[in-house]
Amino acid sequence: MIEVDSLTKRYAETVAVDAVTFNVGEGEIVGFLGPNGAGKTTTMRMLTCFMPATSGTAAVAGFDIFTHSLEVRQNVGYLPENNPLYPEMRVREYLNFRARIKGVPRKERKARIEDRMQQCGIDDVQRRLIGHLSKGYRQRVGLAEALIHSPKILILDEPTVGLDPNQIRDARQLIKGLGKDHTIMLSTHRLEDVEAICGRVIIIHEGRIVASDTPDNLRQRLAGAFTLKVEVRGPSEQVGKALETIPNVARIQRRDAKDVAEFSIEAKEDIREEIFQCIAKNGWVLRELHREHLRLEEVFAQMTEKEHAPAAAEKAEEKDPEKEEKK
Ligand SMILES: Nc1ncnc2c1ncn2[C@@H]1O[C@H](COP(=O)(O)OP(=O)(O)OP(=O)(O)O)[C@@H](O)[C@H]1O
Numbered sequence: 001m002i003e004v005d006s007l008t009k010r011y012a013e014t015v016a017v018d019a020v021t022f023n024v025g026e027g028e029i030v031g032f033l034g035p036n037g038a039g040k041t042t043t044m045r046m047l048t049c050f051m052p053a054t055s056g057t058a059a060v061a062g063f064d065i066f067t068h069s070l071e072v073r074q075n076v077g078y079l080p081e082n083n084p085l086y087p088e089m090r091v092r093e094y095l096n097f098r099a100r101i102k103g104v105p106r107k108e109r110k111a112r113i114e115d116r117m118q119q120c121g122i123d124d125v126q127r128r129l130i131g132h133l134s135k136g137y138r139q140r141v142g143l144a145e146a147l148i149h150s151p152k153i154l155i156l157d158e159p160t161v162g163l164d165p166n167q168i169r170d171a172r173q174l175i176k177g178l179g180k181d182h183t184i185m186l187s188t189h190r191l192e193d194v195e196a197i198c199g200r201v202i203i204i205h206e207g208r209i210v211a212s213d214t215p216d217n218l219r220q221r222l223a224g225a226f227t228l229k230v231e232v233r234g235p236s237e238q239v240g241k242a243l244e245t246i247p248n249v250a251r252i253q254r255r256d257a258k259d260v261a262e263f264s265i266e267a268k269e270d271i272r273e274e275i276f277q278c279i280a281k282n283g284w285v286l287r288e289l290h291r292e293h294l295r296l297e298e299v300f301a302q303m304t305e306k307e308h309a310p311a312a313a314e315k316a317e318e319k320d321p322e323k324e325e326k327k
């Protein structure tokens with residue numbers, strides 16, 4: 001549904017997007033994950049024909065973004081970063097205005113607007129001024145607008161940014177539901193968004209793609225993907241030694257406090273149950289055990305390190321004369 005080949009965007013001095021290549025298949029929900037300035041918005045703007053690419057090619061719903069921008073726009077619903085709505089307009093009025101601009105036939109407009117308001121859970125605020133809505137509701141209005149012309153593909157730029165935890169949960173549910181009959185590409189800073197909604201994640205860093213995988217595989221590839229905090233009442237050295245014997249432990253840090261020892265354990269798997277059993281078996285007291293979320297910065301640090309290493313190895317392989325001869 002989205003095919004991108006060596007797409008590049010250069011500003012005067014910066015290369016914002018540097019020859020990115022990726023595909024999004026029909027029905028997929030793909031997360032586009034990257035830190036500030038990684039090139040997420042720039043890529044999405046090129047794919048939605050809001051900004052011309054410097055070089056490379058891309059086809060969206062089978063249409064070339066350079067030569068068929070009208071068709072691309074007809075097939076894509078785009079929720080831009082900072083979702084620019086009209087604060088002085090009422091929700092229903094705004095959707096009607098957008099439906100008209102997007103060419104929804106007059107006869108179908110009313111039913112279409114009703115349907116999208118229902119779908120996005122905004123029918124109870126349809127007469128409110130957009131400027132008076134909460135951030136979460138404004139995002140829903142943005143989604144309803146993106147859906148108004150019945151596109152097959154949704155490109156959502158940070159749909160959960162600025163929302164409180166309840167709103168984030170609702171937004172994820174809504175997007176997941178939309179994924180049943182849409183192909184979706186969404187950008188985010190949050191690894192948890194990707195884990196909750198996406199079947200696949202593409203990681204972009206400094207304009208380049210450094211990984212494309214399922215969230216599960218990605219976690220597995222990361223050393224110390226799970227950081228577990230453990231607090232135990234017991235002989236700290238012995239406890240530490242026992243914890244070290246648990247399979248898949250990558251690193252343990254210990255901090256002794258009065259009567260108790262605190263451990264920070266980095267592991268390749270979620271080994272909370274093994275930790276519990278180890279402590280219980282030895283008759284020690286487990287005071288605390290929880291998993292800390294891996295910070296995105298750590299993911300990027302690891303991904304970029306890892307991606308450089310195999311690339312260098314491949315280059316060395318290419319130059320290996322013995323291998324060349326065998327070919
Ligand atoms: N209009 C512009 N002129 C010059 N440079 C720009 C322009 N827009 C973006 N950039 C630069 O391009 C790079 C990529 O920006 P982009 O907005 O695509 O990143 P992003 O991944 O969306 O970041 P964020 O998470 O902060 O939204 C950044 O270095 C940014 O400073």
Ligand SMILES: [Mg+2]
Pocket residue numbers: 040041042081157
């Ligand atoms: Mg952005």
